[in-house]
Amino acid sequence: MAALCSAVGVSLGAVVRFLVPSVFYGPPQSFKIGNPGDFPYGPPTFLADEKIFVFRDRERGFAVASAVCTHLGCTVAYFQNDRDFHCPCHGSVFSPTGAVLHGPAPRPLNWFEITLTRDGQLRVDKDKTVPPTYRLMV
Amino acid sequence: MKWIREIWQSIVRRDPLSTDKGKSELVFLNVWLHIHPAKVKKENLRFKYSFYLGFITFFLFLILLTTGIALMCYYRPYPPAAYQDMKDLQFAVFMGSFLRNMHRWAAHAMVVCVFLHMCRVFYTGSYKKPRQFNWVVGVMLLLLTLGLSFTGYLLPWDQLAYWAITVGTNIGSYAPLVGGQLRELLLGGHAVGEAALLRFYVLHVAVLPSLVILLTIVHFWRVRKDGGLSRPIWKLKPQKTEALVTIGAPAAVAPLQVTAASKDKTYGLMEVVTGKPIFETVTPEEEKDTVFSYPYAFVREAVALMATVTSIMAISLFFNAPLEEMANPAVTPNPAKAPWYFLGLQELVSHSALLGGVVVPALMVVALILIPYIDRNPSRRPRERKWAIWLFTFFVVANIILIIVGTFFRGPGWAWVPPWVHVVARPE
Known part of the structure; x- marks a missing residue:
């Protein structure tokens, strides 16, 4: 009986491990988004494929906010008039710094590290979150 | 001609149906014995007792199996081919749109019927001894039905599908400790994508239907072993004494x-x-209460089958299954809604993801499974089980109200928008 249970247990473990992908073929978490000159001052630029907002400010430089709502993963929209983010799924509202102002979102929007590469391009790393005050001066 | 008669006899193995012996043997010497006894109680055949909901649910499953197999001939489970195939089915394949409509509406109907069937079984107290375990099998079948419907929802790979599954799987990720891992296991990645579509397809066409078929066999077999349908409440009488x-x-x-x-x-x-x-x-009185399964039960079930198929066909002629634009991970429709049967949960999730996504559904499932073991009252008469009926009715009504609110009263940003109010999108 013990042998049978062990065999079943090991087999089930192997099946579960088989189902966990060893390689994720999703988009890379770290990627270049272009030259600094590509991004205008003022309202943030939304990069749809990467689901990020790129902010550029004359005095404070570059910052990158996640466009993924921390509640259930919907893509938030930025409203220029109020300068806040709105989630279409359950109405969460985030302040310009990403803090939750309203709704069921459990935590603020993520901000990602943005750096300048040697070839002069901007690189965003979604694996590295930074505080909302983080800025890259170029 | 004799050899033809012999072949026929080797198949049917019974006397002519004009005789009572033949009618009995049709069931008794046949696979039908697993579903029916040779004779059934008259009052159990009445429509107003069971509404034939169990059979109707089973017939809907048969419609889903047949239309599903047909649709598989034209479906490739990877983006963007999946969406293109939907368009092909809609506009290029002969009867493709009609078959897809049938599949979609039968799936919705099955969710409704399996729920109503559960209500009928509860209100008639038919989950009580000796039928406790069959109630548990029934709850498993309800969960599998929801699983089938949920996995099928992603397959068209349109905006509705993509965001319903994004929201649905993110709800599950709130489960403590293992939620995130389970979500990745289900999706085969960090987000809904190619791997998720393939996994949902495998679950939808192979894993879940196999489990449903297996449990349906057990469910039917248990109905027979537990003495067939329970007697209608108005026909309940004192237990038989040992002497009888x-x-x-x-x-x-x-x-x-x-x-x-x-x-x-x-x-x-x-x-x-x-x-x-x-x-x-x-006793002779009991004997008078019974009729042969053939033709009385068989004909009624055939009528239920025809009514089910005809209704689904009629709905499919007039109402098309929804198909929005191709899935776009960058643009979330506003509002993004889960499938309608999960909108009650989504309404709760809009207040608290942990409460609506994990605590309430887990408690509901555990409570449903344990009903026959918690409710030890042997009586099946409504008068004698008021508490159980009140509690269950509260559960049913609360679910229906939440689904109605989520479906009709939630607009952009999940704001409270009655259906008669038209909302104009706010510029970004």
Whole structure:
């Protein structure tokens, strides 16, 4: 009986491990988004494929906010008039710094590290979150 | 012609149906015995007792199997081909749109019918001893039905599908400790994408249907072993006394005789296993209450089958299954809604993801499974089980209200928008 249970247990473990992908073929978490000159001052630029907002400010430089709502993963929209983010799924509202102002979102929007590469391009790393005050001066 | 008759006889193995013996043998010497006894109680055939909801649910599953297999001939489970195939089915394949409509509406109907069937079984107290375990099997079948519907929802790979599954799987990720890992296991990645579509397809066309078929067999078999449909409440009568339970096969000719059980009799294995005589003789009054399964039950079930198929076909002629633009991970529709049967949960999730996504559904499932073991009251009469009925009715009404609110009263940003109010999108 013990042998049978062990065999079943090991087999089930192997099946579960088989189902966990060893390689994720999703988009890379770290990627270049272009030259600094590509991004205008003022309202943030939304990069749809990467689901990020790129902010550029004359005095404070570059910052990158996640466009993924921390509640259930919907893509938030930025409203220029109020300068806040709105989630279409359950109405969460985030302040310009990403803090939750309203709704069921459990935590603020993520901000990602943005750096300048040697070839002069901007690189965003979604694996590295930074505080909302983080800025890259170029 | 004799050899044709012999072949026919080897298949049907019964006397002509014009005789009572033939009618009995049609069931008794056949696979039908797993579903019906040779004779059934008249009142159990009444529409107003069971509404044939169990059979209708099963027939809907048959429609889903057949239309699903047909649709598989034109479906490739990877983006963007999946969406293109939907368009092909809609505009290029002969009857493609009609078959897809049938599949979609039958799936919705099955969710409704399996729920109504559960309500009927509860309100008639038919989950009570000895049917407790069959209730549990039924709850498993309800969950599998929801699983089938949910996995099928992603397959068209349109905006509706993509965001419903994004929201749905993110709800699950709030489960403590393992939620995130389970979500990745289900999606085969960090987000809904190619791997998720393939996994949902495998679950939808192979894993879940196999489990449903297996459990349906157990469910039907248990109905038979537990004594068929429970008697309608208005026909309930005191338990049989030991003296009336008698041994002995009914005589070939009427009238039936009540033979006293003999202590000297050698009982067969099946009698020992079931704890009661196989040939339990019935009183003449009880005999009058029964009719042959063929044709009485068979014809009614055939009518239910035809009514089910006809209704789904009629709905499919007039109403098209929704298909929005191709899935776009960058643009979330506003509002993004889960499938309608999960909108009650989504409404709760809009207040608290942990409460609506994990705590309430987990409690609901556990409570449903445990109902026959918590409710120890043996009575099936509504008058004598008011608390159970009130609690269950609260559960049903709360679910329906939440689904109605989520479906009709939630607009952009999940704001409260009655259906008669038109909302103009706010510029970004």
